[in-house]
Amino acid sequence: MNILITGGAGFIGSAVIRYIINNTDDNVINVDKLTYAGNLENLSEIENNERYQFEKVDICNRLELEKLFNKYKPDAVMNLAAESHVDKSINNPNDFIYTNIIGTYQLLETSRLYWKNLNNKAKAAFRFHHISTDEVYGDLKDSNHLFTESTPYMPSSPYSASKASSDHLVRAWQRTYGLPTIITNSSNNYGPYQYPEKLIPKTILNALSGRSIEIYGNGLQVRDWLHVEDHARALYFVIRKGKIGESYNIGGDNPMTNIHVIHKICQILEELSPSKPKGIQKYKDLIIYTKDRPGHDVRYAVDSKKIKHDLNWKPDLSFDKGILDTVKWYLKH
Template sequence: MTKFLITGGCGFIGSAVVRRLLASAAHEVVTVDKMTYAASEDALGAALGHPRHRLIRADIADAAAMRAVFEAHRPDIVMHLAAESHVDRSIDGPRDFIDTNITGTFVLLEAARAWFATLDEPARRRFRFHHISTDEVFGALEPGDPPFTETTPYDPRSPYAASKAASDHLVRAWQHTYGLPTIVSNTTNNYGPWQFPEKLIPLVLINALEGRPLPVYGDGSNLRDWLFVEDHAEALVTIALTGTPGETYAIGARQPRSNLDVVRAICRLLDDRRPDPAGPRERLITFVADRPGHDFRYEIDPARSEAALGWRAAHDFEAGLARTVDWYLANETWWRAIRARRYAGQRLGTAA
């Protein structure tokens, strides 16, 4: 039985990974999460009471706590997803991004290195440190540019992207310098159930349901490649179990859409499922001044990773978005409680 240590396992992507791992009888999972504003125990679902799952509330930047986790739970594979990830928040207050994404990754790498040094040879061959990153470390693409690949040079443009780029470099340095068997994966925008309401798709969905304005940055032409979270979780588990140390895997869905196209698609789905007596929800779209340093386009070419992993995203964007809208409509209690208790709507005006 393989034991996984998942950091950020109560987050949007991390919880999808935990749920997927526990669907197999071959794995045990230890989830470490600081339980900041975007974390949700509810997202773990049946994992909360599962006999092969343990939840530990701890900060990855706490060196003593991380050493204790490794010594007590003896993981075979670390999947490092804990991160501050909202670009607008990084612009408003970058310090948390430095503390968690850079310092936290350093502390976790050092705890993993100390644990790795105690392992016998068979255990060392099994051990992996899989660091989950973003395509935003590569900068921005212009119209006509080829999509990002595993070899695209780094060119981060926001405090969030810079902090993730720094953490990627640390992970690779710990492999090269200390022999820690690390893997890095970079991915595109994720969407799906359990995503915190400040992100584009749930933000627009909730605003549209409530008749609020749907603010769109600039003219809405910024392009993103959209990956359904369950497809990403499948890719991440495949990388952790079969990936080669020292390699990078670029994970994408080949589903680029402009921000305006995404907003309009959400409006159409909601109009079909829950019509608004005031009229089609596209009337709520409001164009606002662009945010500082707004990258025009992100897109990944996943061909190399698809061939290496035998994986390909199963959901096209239309089917995945419909599933997502249906989930939020069926789970209003969850997101309304978040807004009332921890979020209070203060960022529900954030633009797409």
């Protein structure tokens, strides 16, 4: 199978590509415009594999997308291209509207016109898999509820609103045109290769450099943490076995507060890197509490029963093992 993956030089996209190349016989076409968060070094271990191709293309460029579809004739599309940092979306929503909404539209239309002209067998096998986030559902506040696939969308930030918009477009293209689409919504990802604007790598690198570890508000915001390698495996299960028109929530079964995560990282660093920057007694002494960001959701937690039951997937990595391996990776790299 030829799988065209957008955003493949990013954190999650590169994990998906590494998984496919290392564990299957499928071919991968990586389409990425290489913004600040895209890094081809994430794919250095497989870059010379004959089943892997890279094309530097912006998904908002319809003409270039059409050329790629005609050249590689994909059997499936996995759309991971997105602007994804909430803070950046608050300060400058424009890039998020452009890439996450307009880019998804251009990719949908290119896929639809390509799919429409396939022969019956290829048409029946084609899939468009859109990768999204649990943030489209909004805020669970202090309840004990979980996000399910039928939870109404109530996005809080420009980022989550742009992803919700793209999800709606994907559903509309399936309903109106019959394009065989599937959507997945995952919880917070962590693991190797993550760009250091996100909580876990930023905490690790700031601690090692002796810089302040900033946390919004009281630090009691709850997130469900999913290791990126578990997520990559789930996404491949979906493209292979997922049902057209369905959505699947993907979670790590690791809900915990942000402050707990930060304390856990500091504890691991005390053991693995006891030599600290001058003047630092304990890594946790670097923690400072800052003003909460606008519209900050208190709690996210997804119900993954559907993908576990329907596709026989479950996360393999516990958070304790995953976070230890992640800290070790950042220390090494």
